[in-house]
Amino acid sequence: MRALSLYPHIPDDVMARIGHRHSAFPESADVVIVGGGIMGAATAYYLAKAGVGVVLVEKDKVAAQQSGRNWGFVRTQYRDPAELPIAVEALSLWPTLEQELSSQIAWRRTGCIFLAQSEAELAQFEQWIARVRGIPNDARMLSGREVAALMPELRVKVPGALYTSSDGQAEPGLATTAFARAAENRGAQILEDCGALAIDAAAGAVTGVQTEHGFIRSKMVICAAGAHSHHLLRKLNLFLPQQVVRSTVSLTSPAPLLSESCFCGYGLGLRQRPDGSCILAAESLSDVDVTLDSMRSARFFIPELFRNWRTFSFRLGRPFLDDLHRRLTLPKERLALEPRRPSIAPNRKRAMKNVALFQSLFANAGEVSIVKSWAGLIDVLPDALPVVDTPSAVRGLIVATGFSGHGFGLGPAVGKTVASLALGSTPNSVLKPLRLERFALGEYGRPHAPL
Known part of the structure; x- marks a missing residue:
């Protein structure tokens, strides 16, 4: 495998590294983007490429939050059919981004495999393939024997798996900052440590x-x-029932090749990087830090909380006490800024359980240890x-938010789509299920998979 250094590694080593800085604060812009994650950075790039005057404001650093803290999967596999067209478009863009952005993003087409622990789970994967009708056209079911041949280091025998060979992976922090750097090279202004207090209308x-x-x-x-x-959005009288959950991720020391494909199974999410190190996380387990803000829009989430x-x-x-302190001491307009650079504690017990599960699932993983763990909201x-x-x-x-833990791989296509909307394109039918008003109108369904 190609070498790619473990260090430094986002998120805890994130620094301002986009490039040169504009000395004068801009009084106006053709487009202002709020948010320096991959959606904002990709949108800034595609707009700047089209010759539009863009200013992106970010209260912390580009890629400092979830766009630099996620697993790094780039997948079409097992997505909600409503977002699958965007995922397919994104997958067509990823392979050429290193050349286009003139930056290393560690893109690799490694495939994605989701193991089935039971016949019932196998049936769910089969139903998804039937529902999406060949999109992506290489998604297929594997037998237990085929899984064993593809992953000889896997210790467990499974009834089968869902596998998509065209899916891949990239380094989240590298990809996000590459978009931001390329946008700035084309004339966009990236203002870090510059939080948005309000969108005025x-x-x-x-x-x-x-x-x-x-x-x-x-x-x-x-x-x-x-x-x-x-x-x-609330200050514009727009309703968005948004909540946050905390997810813990770990980076391990290098291991022999265990799974070239991005992997989910038996409660574990795994991405093995080119240097052999592994990104580990719980497949569908999250921590909910109860705060005063947790009460907002809680009724929209209670049904799924009971089901799962x-x-x-x-x-x-501590998060509850910190939230209470902010509300008592800060002016209301600054609540959107704080915590500017949150110290998000990883769940150390969960991280250790993930490593133990990893070692039980894969041969030759016994000597692997955690290098660092972090969490994201x-x-x-x-x-x-x-x-x-x-x-x-x-x-x-234009609103582009709420990607619910599976937005990184969509980033290039979302950026291109949002840039097109800003340039005057009419929203197409693909975006209809993603409209904001679906919540106020009650026109939304259950999650495709557990939150």
């Missing part, structure tokens, strides 16, 4: 963004602010589908 249309360092006039604003999007209560661990502790919506929309109530506003 008058007479039903946006007028710009009020940041902590000043106002930027614009007739087009893109809200790609991740877990803080609901703060900004085993996949959530509720915790009342995943913004989730009740149906686990994102919002990609141009709300009619506020002209000039």
Whole structure:
């Protein structure tokens, strides 16, 4: 495998490294993007490539939050059919991005495999293949014998698996910063440590963004602010039932080749990097840190919490006290900024369980140890589908948020789509299930898979 150094590794080593900086604070822009994750960075790139004057504001550093903390899967496999067209488009873009962006992103087409522990789970995968009708066209079922041949280091015998050979992986932090750097090289202004306090509007249309360092006039604003999007949209009287869950991820020491494909099975998520190190996480287990904000829109999530209560661990502790302190001491307009650079504690017990599970599933994994663990705050919506929309109530506003833990791989296609909307394209039928008003109208369904 090609060498790719373990160090430094986002998120805890993230630094400002986009490039040169503009000395003057911009008074106006053709488009202002709020949020320096992969959605905002990719959108900035495609707009700058089209010659549009873009300013991206990020309260922390580019890729410092979930876009630098995720697993790095790039998959079409087992996605909700509503977002599958975007996933297919994204997969067509990933292989050429290193050349286009002139940056290493560690893209590899390694495939993706989801093991079935039971005949019932195998049937679910088969139903998905039948439902999507050949999109992607290489998704197929593997027998237990085929799984053993593909993954000789796997200790367990399984009834089968879902496998998509065209899926792949990339390094989240590298890819996100590559988009931002390429955008800046084409004229976009990237303003880190510059939080958005509010998106301003008058007479039903946006007028710009009020940041902590000043106002930027614009007739087009893109809200790609991740877990803080609901703060900004609420001030525009737009309803977004958004919550957050905490997910723990670990990086291991290098191991022999165990799974070239991105892997999910028996409760474990695994991506083996080119240097042999592994990204490990619980397949569908999350921590919910109870805060005052947890009460907001809770009714939209209660049904799924009851159905899948085993996949959530509720915790009342420091996050609740920190949230209470912020509300008592900070002006309301600054709540969208804080915590600016949150210290998100990983679940150490879960990390150790993940390593033990990893060692039990794969031969030659016994000597592998954790190099570092971290956590990220995943913004989730009740149906686990994102919002990609141009709300009619506020002209000039585009919303791209709520990717519910599976947005990284979609990033290039979302950026291209949002840039196209900002340039005047009419939303197509693919975006209809992703409109913002579905929650206010009650026109949304259950998540395709557990949150």
